[in-house]
Amino acid sequence: MSLKLYSHPLASYCHKVLIALYENRTPFEPVHVDLGNAQSRAAFVAVWPTGKMPVLVDERLGRTVPESSVMIEYLEQHYPGPVPLLPHDRDAQLNVRLWDRLLDSYVMSPMQSIVAQQLRSETQRDALVTSSSRETLDMAYELVERQLADNVWAAGDAFTMADCAAAPALFYASIVHPFPASCRRLAEYHERLMARPSVARVLKEARPYFELFPLKKDIPARFLHD
Numbered sequence: 001m002s003l004k005l006y007s008h009p010l011a012s013y014c015h016k017v018l019i020a021l022y023e024n025r026t027p028f029e030p031v032h033v034d035l036g037n038a039q040s041r042a043a044f045v046a047v048w049p050t051g052k053m054p055v056l057v058d059e060r061l062g063r064t065v066p067e068s069s070v071m072i073e074y075l076e077q078h079y080p081g082p083v084p085l086l087p088h089d090r091d092a093q094l095n096v097r098l099w100d101r102l103l104d105s106y107v108m109s110p111m112q113s114i115v116a117q118q119l120r121s122e123t124q125r126d127a128l129v130t131s132s133s134r135e136t137l138d139m140a141y142e143l144v145e146r147q148l149a150d151n152v153w154a155a156g157d158a159f160t161m162a163d164c165a166a167a168p169a170l171f172y173a174s175i176v177h178p179f180p181a182s183c184r185r186l187a188e189y190h191e192r193l194m195a196r197p198s199v200a201r202v203l204k205e206a207r208p209y210f211e212l213f214p215l216k217k218d219i220p221a222r223f224l225h226d
């Protein structure tokens with residue numbers, strides 16, 4: 001297989017790229033990375049020194065591609081499929097990149113910070129980090145709510161890379177910091193994302209690993225079994 005994806009089934013940035021691969025039925029071989037295992041970690045860091053997942057290795061073209069958004073653009077360029085995750089029009093591309101960045105920066109990042117705090121022992125948690133992450137999520141929820149007044153998907157009428165970013169970010173964010181009642185469009189968008197077959201597949205594959213998620217008790221039952 002030409003494409004290898006170094007990833008873990010629970011990791012939100014891995015979900016982002018898996019959704020892109022599943023949308024276009026792009027064949028690839030998953031390489032399971034266990035950062036808690038010294039051997040697996042060392043093998044992964046040898047591939048990409050930051051130790052951040054996912055990483056795509058294209059053996060056909062001899063390329064190692066890190067960073068989820070770059071990976072999705074790379075797939076569009078070299079392995080395009082029926083679902084264009086980046087539009088052809090350059091202005092429309094800017095809009096997709098904008099929403100991809102906004103979702104990564106203001107939903108994925110604060111969500112990850114809250115989860116990271118939960119992974120620490122209670123005495124080592126920083127309440128300020130958690131409260132400022134919650135404030136960022138509140139701001140981002142309102143931002144996305146406003147954007148959805150005129151858009152079905154994050155960056156327009158079509159499902160794009162921005163929605164690949166939105167799905168895992170909002171899935172986990174809705175668990176660690178539920179949407180307020182005022183964000184009705186956001187809640188409906190979240191449902192549209194969860195109903196997308198590529199997203200449902202990724203979440204089903206994550207199920208056996210939800211045990212490792214520190215807030216597992218808050219995951220809605222519908223995501224835990226069929």
Ligand SMILES: N[C@@H](CCC(=O)N[C@@H](CS)C(=O)NCC(=O)O)C(=O)O
Nearest residue numbers: 011012013051052053054067068069
């Ligand atoms: N900017 C990176 C972020 C990747 C990232 O944060 N990955 C997380 C998993 S979702 C990770 O590898 N965390 C391991 C660690 O921080 O040790 C991307 O877009 O791919």
